Amino acid sequence: xxxxxxxxxxxxxxxxxxxxxxxxxxxxxxxxxxxxxxxxxxxxxxxxxxxxxxxxxxxxxxxxxxxxxxxxxxxxxxxxxxxxxxxxxxxxxxxxxxxxxxxxxxxxxxxxxxxxxxxxxxxxxxxxxxxxxxxxxxxxxxxxxxxxxxxxxxxxxxxxxxxxxxxxxxxxxxxxxxxxxxxxxxxxxxxxxxxxxxxxxxxxxxxxxxxxxxxxxxxxxxxxxxxxxxxxxxxxxxxxxxxxxxxxxxxxxxxxxxxxxxxxxxxxxxxxxxxxxxxxxxxxxxxxxxxxxxxxxxxxxxxxxxxxxxxxxxxxxxxxxxxxxxxxxxxxxxxxxxxxxxxxxxxxxxxxxxxxxxxxxxxxxxxxxxxxxxxxxxxxxxxxxxxxxxxxxxxxxxxxxxxxxxxxxxxxxxxxxxxxxxxxxxxxxxxxxxxxxxxxxxxxxxxxxxxxxxxxxxxxxxxxxxxxxxxxxxxxxxxxxxxxxxxxxxxxxxxxxxxxxxxxxxxxxxxxxxxxxxxxxxxxxxxxxxxxxxxxxxxxxxxxxxxxxxxxxxxxxxxxxxxxxxxxxxxxxxxxxxxxxxxxxxxxxxxxxxxxxxxxxxxxxxxxxxxxxxxxxxxxxxxxxxxxxxxxxxxxxxxxxxxxxxxxxxxxxxxxxxxxxxxxxxxxxxxxxxxxxxxxxxxxxxx
Amino acid sequence: xxxxxxxxxxxxxxxxxxxxxxxxxxxxxxxxxxxxxxxxxxxxxxxxxxxxxxxxxxxxxxxxxxxxxxxxxxxxxxxxxxxxxxxxxxxxxxxxxxxxxxxxxxxxxxxxxxxxxxxxxxxxxxxxxxxxxxxxxxxxxxxxxxxxxxxxxxxxxxxxxxxxxxxxxxxxxxxxxxxxxxxxxxxxxxxxxxxxxxxxxxxxxxxxxxxxxxxxxxxxxxxxxxxxxxxxxxxxxxxxxxxxxxxxxxxxxxxxxxxxxxxxxxxxxxxxxxxxxxxxxxxxxxxx
Numbered sequence: 025x026x027x028x029x030x031x032x033x034x035x036x037x038x039x040x041x042x043x044x045x046x047x048x049x050x051x052x053x054x055x056x057x058x059x060x061x062x063x064x065x066x067x068x069x070x071x072x073x074x075x076x077x078x079x080x081x082x083x084x085x086x087x088x089x090x091x092x093x094x095x096x097x098x099x100x101x102x103x104x105x106x107x108x109x110x111x112x113x114x115x116x117x118x119x120x121x122x123x124x125x126x127x128x129x130x131x132x133x134x135x136x137x138x139x140x141x142x143x144x145x146x147x148x149x150x151x152x153x154x155x156x157x158x159x160x161x162x163x164x165x166x167x168x169x170x171x172x173x174x175x176x177x178x179x180x181x182x183x184x185x186x187x188x189x190x191x192x193x194x195x196x197x198x199x200x201x202x203x204x205x206x207x208x209x210x211x212x213x214x215x216x217x218x219x220x221x222x223x224x225x226x227x228x229x230x231x232x233x234x235x236x237x238x239x240x241x242x243x244x245x246x247x248x249x250x251x252x253x254x255x256x257x258x259x260x261x262x263x264x265x266x267x268x269x270x271x272x273x274x275x276x277x278x279x280x281x282x283x284x285x286x287x288x289x290x291x292x293x294x295x296x297x298x299x300x301x302x303x304x305x306x307x308x309x310x311x312x313x314x315x316x317x318x319x320x321x322x323x324x325x326x327x328x329x330x331x332x333x334x335x336x337x338x339x340x341x342x343x344x345x346x347x348x349x350x351x352x353x354x355x356x357x358x359x360x361x362x363x364x365x366x367x368x369x370x371x372x373x374x375x376x377x378x379x380x381x382x383x384x385x386x387x388x389x390x391x392x393x394x395x396x397x398x399x400x401x402x403x404x405x406x407x408x409x410x411x412x413x414x415x416x417x418x419x420x421x422x423x424x425x426x427x428x429x430x431x432x433x434x435x436x437x438x439x440x441x442x443x444x445x446x447x448x449x450x451x452x453x454x455x456x457x458x459x460x461x462x463x464x465x466x467x468x469x470x471x472x473x474x475x476x477x478x479x480x481x482x483x484x485x486x487x488x489x490x491x492x493x494x495x496x497x498x499x500x501x502x503x504x505x506x507x508x509x510x511x512x513x514x515x516x517x518x519x520x521x522x523x524x525x526x527x528x529x530x531x532x533x534x535x536x537x538x539x540x541x542x543x544x545x546x547x548x549x550x551x552x553x554x555x556x557x558x559x560x561x562x563x564x565x566x567x568x569x570x571x572x573x574x575x576x577x578x579x580x581x582x583x584x585x586x587x588x589x590x591x592x593x594x595x596x597x598x599x600x601x602x603x604x605x606x607x608x609x610x611x612x613x614x615x616x617x618x619x620x621x622x623x624x625x626x627x628x629x630x631x632x633x634x635x636x637x638x639x640x641x642x643x644x645x646x647x648x649x650x651x652x653x654x655x656x657x658x659x660x661x662x663x664x665x666x667x668x669x670x671x672x673x674x675x676x677x678x679x680x681x682x683x684x685x686x687x688x689x690x691x692x693x694x695x696x697x698x699x700x701x702x703x704x705x706x707x708x709x710x711x
Numbered sequence: 712x713x714x715x716x717x718x719x720x721x722x723x724x725x726x727x728x729x730x731x732x733x734x735x736x737x738x739x740x741x742x743x744x745x746x747x748x749x750x751x752x753x754x755x756x757x758x759x760x761x762x763x764x765x766x767x768x769x770x771x772x773x774x775x776x777x778x779x780x781x782x783x784x785x786x787x788x789x790x791x792x793x794x795x796x797x798x799x800x801x802x803x804x805x806x807x808x809x810x811x812x813x814x815x816x817x818x819x820x821x822x823x824x825x826x827x828x829x830x831x832x833x834x835x836x837x838x839x840x841x842x843x844x845x846x847x848x849x850x851x852x853x854x855x856x857x858x859x860x861x862x863x864x865x866x867x868x869x870x871x872x873x874x875x876x877x878x879x880x881x882x883x884x885x886x887x888x889x890x891x892x893x894x895x896x897x898x899x900x901x902x903x904x905x906x907x908x909x910x911x912x913x914x915x916x917x918x919x920x921x922x923x924x925x926x927x928x929x930x931x932x933x934x935x936x937x938x939x940x941x942x943x944x945x946x947x948x949x950x951x952x953x954x955x956x957x958x959x960x961x962x963x964x965x966x967x968x969x970x971x972x973x974x975x976x977x978x979x980x981x982x983x984x985x986x987x988x989x990x991x992x993x994x995x996x997x998x999x
Contacts, residue, residue: 088951119979121978284955284956287947291958322967420966526948527984527987528948529983531973
């Protein structure tokens with residue numbers, strides 16, 4: 025028996041529970057990647073139902089299919105040319121009218137649609153009732169009420185989609201009445217298109233031409249409809265261009281604006297549907313979202329609340345990092361001891377033991393122990409805050425201050441995440457739709473002190489400044505925020521100059537986070553992958569560091585590779601008061617900033633492996649003056665993102681140019697700021 | 712009497728005794744005596760067909776009287792702070808005792824005003840009085856929002872009553888309902904019943920609802936989208952979020968620093984910066 029396959033595209037507005045339904049149906053059998061050539065995430069999954077193999081493709085969340093953003097282009101192109109057997113449109117039942125704007129556009133593209141009317145529990149709680157049968161009749165396609173978070177309605181949904189795919193359930197998609205004027209022009213254009221041999225979706229193409237859709241207009245300009253997945257057998261490029269010219273004339277005749285008229289009629293249609301199917305059961309009462317918002321966005325209270333939120337997340341990250349890191353370290357040291365014992369017992373040569381145990385295992389272990397716990401905690405915290413609906417409120421509150429550096433509120437969220445771990449900050453930037461702001465977020469997040477560098481910084485500050493450690497660290501936190509703001513301003517004045525895009529922020533109602541869902545997604549989807557990359561970068565780097573410090577064997581420190589590096593780099597740092605030892609240690613700390621202390625121990629010739637030592641902490645205050653100590657700390661906090669952050673930058677931008685910029689921005693900022701501090705300090709008479 | 716004749720000629724083209732009687736509220740025989748007096752002064756003449764007209768002289772004198780009347784009304788309200796409903800009678804008395812020189816001094820003192828307190832134009836010396844602008848309330852359709860331009864100040868009793876009800880020039884009213892014989896209008900949250908005869912004496916023009924930028928609305932107000940400007944992606948985005956012409960928007964709150972602003976549209980809450988919201992023009996929905 026051959027496998028019967030159904031391909032399903034899952035479409036819907038952002039924040040409607042699309043990924044919940046996707047995850048619930050496909051479970052762990054999914055593959056997360058990117059859409060070809062785009063930085064938009066593409067998730068695919070497979071499940072089986074009554075002998076069918078159902079392949080699901082999670083389309084990006086969009087409000088429309090107007091080809092105005094990469095997400096909209098992807099979703100639309102997939103429906104047009106990806107030839108899914110069925111499209112599941114997930115609809116937020118609590119804001120039906122706005123969601124129908126997308127639904128009606130999907131129905132113009134394909135008649136094989138099943139609608140999942142999600143968040144039905146919230147509808148009931150709000151005192152509304154939706155007549156599902158009437159909605160089904162009005163739209164002409166199956167409508168299945170669901171509560172995705174409880175798994176309600178999912179089997180009915182699958183049943184409906186199989187029925188539609190098999191063709192045993194006929195659909196008659198609703199057609200929007202665009203009013204006499206638009207209709208007349210559409211029919212006229214449709215006739216022209218038919219003459220050119222465009223039969224399929226001619227009404228949709230005609231509408232898009234009138235709407236001045238950039239993608240469609242471009243295809244006509246090029247005289248090639250194949251790119252749109254449309255067959256146009258008898259259409260010459262000239263004929264298509266002529267049609268486009270005619271469209272431009274027709275478009276002018278629709279007053280006041282063809283685009284506005286079309287969207288307006290679509291919404292009017294949606295409105296008429298909503299009026300028919302939604303009934304109020306109880307009088308409206310104030311929702312909890314209302315009063316929570318009054319506090320969270322309050323003129324006065326919002327500030328302490330946001331500060332508390334950041335402090336709590338940061339505190340849990342640091343504390344949890346310490347505890348979890350301790351366990352992991354204990355585990356690794358046991359593993360390392362066992363490995364060493366075994367290697368010694370089989371009489372492996374010294375360099376194998378050294379490279380494998382002291383280099384590779386020790387370094388990798390340190391990196392994992394330092395990075396894994398905060399990353400797990402932070403990803404979970406981020407996902408919880410996102411599910412809860414708090415992140416949009418933070419963006420709402422902080423948009424105004426961010427405008428002064430030419431950015432917007434959502435960038436602050438990525439900075440907040442960066443305080444825990446720069447990698448999460450860079451990855452969190454995907455919540456920003458505006459490309460320029462997203463890039464600015466990615467490039468500036470590494471300037472924020474992460475819990476790793478903060479932890480290492482504290483250890484150094486305590487020995488270098490004693491009582492003054494706390495104010496020093498606080499000044500560094502503010503300095504990093506200032507550096508990030510300054511860099512954002514600088515980028516927006518130079519690289520990202522031009523009109524800022526419009527800022528539209530949806531403020532969803534607060535929702536109970538789905539714990540199982542959140543943790544599963546956070547851990548498997550992101551942390552595991554990120555950690556794997558961390559090891560991939562950290563392992564060779566720590567191995568290399570060991571090699572540099574230990575070969576050739578037995579020579580005095582000055583003659584090891586590290587000794588040479590220290591010597592060679594020394595002149596570079598003079599302007600900033602940074603010695604060769606410092607620069608080399610900073611290079612060694614690239615895999616993870618946490619290893620700066622053992623790295624310093626190695627570059628000062630105190631030890632030959634990346635193992636924690638008290639010795640260096642006792643040694644440094646004797647050779648570093650306070651000014652040099654402070655300059656070093658500032659430089660250390662800002663200079664480079666760790667290698668995992670660099671990898672994350674690459675993953676999020678898919679561009680060598682932006683990845684290099686991600687290295688250059690922190691380096692430039694670090695050089696500028698430490699220069700001012702060091703030279704300023706010197707002028708003020710500090711040594 | 713002359714003024715009444717003037718008004719009648721403006722509206723009907725011809726003078727008649729019964730028309731005059733109605734206008735000044737006198738029995739017909741008294742109106743007839745008045746008309747004779749006007750003829751005697753040479754202010755009214757009878758043409759070949761027996762129709763009666765104001766003479767040029769009568770026209771000029773009528774203008775003078777109207778000018779004097781309205782200037783006095785203005786003076787009484789502005790300088791002597793007399794209530795609006797009583798100035799008419801007093802002005803009627805004073806207008807006849809004023810020499811042209813006194814009138815000019817009055818005009819200068821008041822700063823050459825263009826309007827009397829009822830919303831009537833004060834004619835310049837030697838100019839014609841334009842007929843009242845706007846249309847009588849009696850011919851309006853329910854649902855109209857109108858601004859009162861002019862309330863006829865005769866008969867004084869009715870005028871006083873209308874003013875007491877708050878129906879003064881400059882006031883905005885909404886026509887709620889129209890029934891044979893009377894009209895229900897909404898003024899300052901109160902609903903008034905007006906007899907058709909009274910509605911006939913109130914002239915009003917539709918209130919132009921000027922669309923305002925969405926960003927300028929205060930928190931709590933509701934509005935209807937009139938136009939979405941801006942073009943390109945931005946315009947498209949606004950439309951897709953439901954800000955289409957005709958859609959209702961509520962201003963929910965502003966961010967702690969005053970910007971952006973949260974709106975509810977199509978059952979969804981979205982935040983927009985004021986500058987972006989300003990590309991959406993709205994008409995404020997006042998009540999309900």
